[in-house]
Amino acid sequence: MQRRHRRAHAAIWTLLAIVLPVALAVIFLSYPRLSRDAPAIRLDEPGKTAAGQS
Amino acid sequence: MSVSYQPVIWNRTKIIYDAVLIVAIVAYVLIFLKLGPMLSPAMAETNPPILRMRAFGSLALILLTVVLAIGPLARLDVRFMPLLYNRRHFGVMTAIVAATHAWYVLAWYFAFSPTPQLLALFTSNTSFAQVSGFPFELFGVFALTILAVLAATSHDFWLSFLSPAIWKAIHMSVYAAYAAVVLHVALGALADGRNAALGVFLFASLGTLCALHLIAGRRERAADKAGSPEVDRTGWIDIGDVSEIAENRAIIGAAPGGERIAVFRSKGKLSAISNVCSHQNGPVGEGKVVLGLVTCPWHGYQYRLEDGCSPPPFKERIRKYRVALSGTRVLVDPEPLPLGTRLEPLAIPEDTLAAPAAPSGG
Numbered sequence: 436m437q438r439r440h441r442r443a444h445a446a447i448w449t450l451l452a453i454v455l456p457v458a459l460a461v462i463f464l465s466y467p468r469l470s471r472d473a474p475a476i477r478l479d480e481p482g483k484t485a486a487g488q489s
Numbered sequence: 490m491s492v493s494y495q496p497v498i499w500n501r502t503k504i505i506y507d508a509v510l511i512v513a514i515v516a517y518v519l520i521f522l523k524l525g526p527m528l529s530p531a532m533a534e535t536n537p538p539i540l541r542m543r544a545f546g547s548l549a550l551i552l553l554t555v556v557l558a559i560g561p562l563a564r565l566d567v568r569f570m571p572l573l574y575n576r577r578h579f580g581v582m583t584a585i586v587a588a589t590h591a592w593y594v595l596a597w598y599f600a601f602s603p604t605p606q607l608l609a610l611f612t613s614n615t616s617f618a619q620v621s622g623f624p625f626e627l628f629g630v631f632a633l634t635i636l637a638v639l640a641a642t643s644h645d646f647w648l649s650f651l652s653p654a655i656w657k658a659i660h661m662s663v664y665a666a667y668a669a670v671v672l673h674v675a676l677g678a679l680a681d682g683r684n685a686a687l688g689v690f691l692f693a694s695l696g697t698l699c700a701l702h703l704i705a706g707r708r709e710r711a712a713d714k715a716g717s718p719e720v721d722r723t724g725w726i727d728i729g730d731v732s733e734i735a736e737n738r739a740i741i742g743a744a745p746g747g748e749r750i751a752v753f754r755s756k757g758k759l760s761a762i763s764n765v766c767s768h769q770n771g772p773v774g775e776g777k778v779v780l781g782l783v784t785c786p787w788h789g790y791q792y793r794l795e796d797g798c799s800p801p802p803f804k805e806r807i808r809k810y811r812v813a814l815s816g817t818r819v820l821v822d823p824e825p826l827p828l829g830t831r832l833e834p835l836a837i838p839e840d841t842l843a844a845p846a847a848p849s850g851g
């Protein structure tokens with residue numbers, strides 16, 4: 436019982452340790468960026484999106 | 490441990506534990522709301538309702554990180570054991586803080602929604618096909634739902650009603666909640682790239698928790714693998730030397746199937762019982778004998794040495810094992826006796842008893 440629980444635990448954390456960093460990398464790489472030739476003076480703040488409100 | 494179910498059986502330790510927790514929560518929120526705007530121009534420019542939702546959101550992440558770190562920390566170093574004692578109050582508090590964050594979000598962003606607020610939350614953003622701009626709120630709702638269910642079923646009534654195995658399985662969904670919180674924060678609060686502190690904390694939280702859980706798990710696996718050697722093909726296992734056992738303490742061995750067995754030494758006698766507490770599978774053998782009763786280090790459930798039963802009126806029971814001495818070696822039959830079987834503790838012979846017990850850990 437204790438052993439099965441420990442095994443499940445180890446499997447879950449191994450999975451999280453692999454999946455979450457990959458997911459974070461994908462998320463951070465897909466944040467919108469200004470294109471190289473974007474005008475220097477902008478009305479919107481760089482990188483500010485509706486998603487960043489909360 | 491109680492005969493009838495009361496909402497909470499308060500004692501001094503629980504009151505102090507909860508008081509410290511509440512003071513820490515209030516202090517964090519006050520510092521965030523009052524000191525934050527003084528120190529950070531960006532926070533000074535932010536609307537108070539948004540600041541409030543950020544205070545409770547970041548606090549929920551911190552509390553969840555701490556509550557998930559307590560288990561492996563206590564496995565790695567017994568000095569963290571006291572934190573385990575009232576961990577469920579910590580968990581309930583985390584759920585309340587997370588719910589407060591959600592309440593502020595609904596009250597601010599969906600205050601003037603023409604549709605009901607919850608409906609608007611689920612329907613206002615449907616960009617499921619893209620990573621950036623994904624409706625991150627859904628991860629938050631998912632995590633909050635799990636935390637609410639866990640908080641609602643945290644009482645011992647549910648533990649006993651569902652059985653420890655099922656209760657434990659349900660409560661492991663807190664890891665799914667944590668994963669959802671990480672995605673919720675990464676896709677939401679960090680998307681504008683302006684919250685460096687939260688970003689750093691998120692990575693530190695994830696790295697620390699993964700490392701702690703994996704290291705603690707590795708240690709346990711090594712202990713499982715080591716097992717206890719069988720004695721001359723008798724089926725009995727050699728748990729250790731009697732001199733290794735401190736008075737009123739135990740040494741722990743592992744049966745071939747991996748089940749751990751604790752052998753306690755008390756008043757010149759040895760008793761072997763399961764190392765698995767009937768409450769939440771706590772390591773009984775890491776506890777001590779208090780007033781003649783084995784006391785689990787996690788939440789204090791107690792068992793009699795002679796039959797593994799809790800003293801009346803309590804009804805908890807754990808398995809007993811046969812124990813023998815070969816010289817100074819402690820041998821145990823890894824075949825458990827039926828629950829409730831009475832077996833008098835084994836007296837240690839005078840000459841063996843002369844060997845000093847290991848110094849007691851306190």
Ligand code: FES
Binds near residue numbers: 766769772789790
């Ligand atoms: S696990 Fe809670 S008292 Fe043992």
